[in-house]
Amino acid sequence: MGSVRVGISGWRYPGWRGDFYPRGLPQRRELEYAAGRLGTVEINGSFYSLQRPDSYRRWRSEVPGDFVFAVKGGRYITHLKRLRDVHTPLANFFASGVLALGPTLGPFLWQLPERLAFDPTVLDSFLSLLPRTTVEAASLAAHHDEKVPDERTVLEAEDDRPLRHALEFRHPSFASEAAYRVLREHGVAVVVAESAGRWPRVFEVTSDLVYVRLHGDRELYASGYSPRALDEWAERCRAWVADGLDVVVYFDNDAKGFAPHDAVALQRRLT
Numbered sequence: 685m686g687s688v689r690v691g692i693s694g695w696r697y698p699g700w701r702g703d704f705y706p707r708g709l710p711q712r713r714e715l716e717y718a719a720g721r722l723g724t725v726e727i728n729g730s731f732y733s734l735q736r737p738d739s740y741r742r743w744r745s746e747v748p749g750d751f752v753f754a755v756k757g758g759r760y761i762t763h764l765k766r767l768r769d770v771h772t773p774l775a776n777f778f779a780s781g782v783l784a785l786g787p788t789l790g791p792f793l794w795q796l797p798e799r800l801a802f803d804p805t806v807l808d809s810f811l812s813l814l815p816r817t818t819v820e821a822a823s824l825a826a827h828h829d830e831k832v833p834d835e836r837t838v839l840e841a842e843d844d845r846p847l848r849h850a851l852e853f854r855h856p857s858f859a860s861e862a863a864y865r866v867l868r869e870h871g872v873a874v875v876v877a878e879s880a881g882r883w884p885r886v887f888e889v890t891s892d893l894v895y896v897r898l899h900g901d902r903e904l905y906a907s908g909y910s911p912r913a914l915d916e917w918a919e920r921c922r923a924w925v926a927d928g929l930d931v932v933v934y935f936d937n938d939a940k941g942f943a944p945h946d947a948v949a950l951q952r953r954l955t
Contacts, residue, residue: 686892686925689752690951691724692943693897693936704944719747722947724754724790726934730782731756731795734831737781737838744785752790754895754932755782763797767810772829774813779825779837783818786842791893791932793875795852798883802857804866811849811870819844850875850895854883864888880904887920893932894924898946900937908942909935909949918953 695718696711705714718725727743729735743753761773782789792814815821818841825839851867852875853859867874867890874888876896882904898917900907909917917933924931933950935943 686927686929686931688921688925688931688933688954689723690933690947690954691722691726691754691935692718692947693726693934693938694728695725697938697941699941700938700944703941713746715743716746718944719751722944722951724752724932724934726754726756726793728756730777730780731759734758734776734780736836737784740781740784740838744788747788749787751788752932753785753788754790754934755785755792757792757794759795762794762800766797766800767806770810771813772827775824775827776829776832778815778821779828779832779839781836781838783822783825783838783841787845789818789845789847791848791850791873791895793850793852793895793897795875796854796858798854800853801855802853802860802863804862807863807866808869811866811872814849814870814872815847816871817844817846818842821847848873848891848893850893852877852895852897856884859884859886864890867891880907889924889929892929894929896921896931896933898933898935898937905937906939906942907937908940909937909946911949914946914950914953917950921950921954 695715758777761770815824822839822841850873871891873891873893873895876887877883878885878901879899880903899905901913921931935947937943
């Protein structure tokens, strides 16, 4: 049997204060509060810029020991470099402190831009660079450049654990057997992304991880999920788990504050 965790994409949203977060809860305790009710969250800040080791250490200290963080790969790698010539940028990313999460470090999410089409050579080359264990990540991190000063790095793994990766594509050319073949060869998960019809929604299983991102089924980033829709997602999750797959689900419909409530509601259905 596999496992399932349900969570949210990010946790610091002003609109959640006085709603999901109780009125008067200090901002510095929001992650702690969310982690007491859910099993996982995505770290989104790592997509926009390299974070600091102290940030990762602080986040780890605010959650239970069995909690899991998903870490979103940097947009410099995915959107600016577009997966090409990224050995050093990847080294910088893994040197910047992600290993400080220790046992709370979960899967890595690589979100591609909408206009990036599938190129088998580029995808294969990129996936070949991704570390598959924490020790491999530390080895890659040692190749960082001056963009990450030595005093702001974490270059050692606390233990040798497997690392998993998921790819969220948004160009329809990736919804093909050729792309799935490359992903399977590298054991990288296809993200099951629901985006109100904006981007492809595929259920192809390409690894032992199923990574789900729910951006809204009727209105992108904004609509909440009905009880019936949540029941359907719960059934899908149960089927994946019964097949021996590990499942993580992140609600990203945060614009109107639905995400944490929908996450709690789905988790209740699964537990």
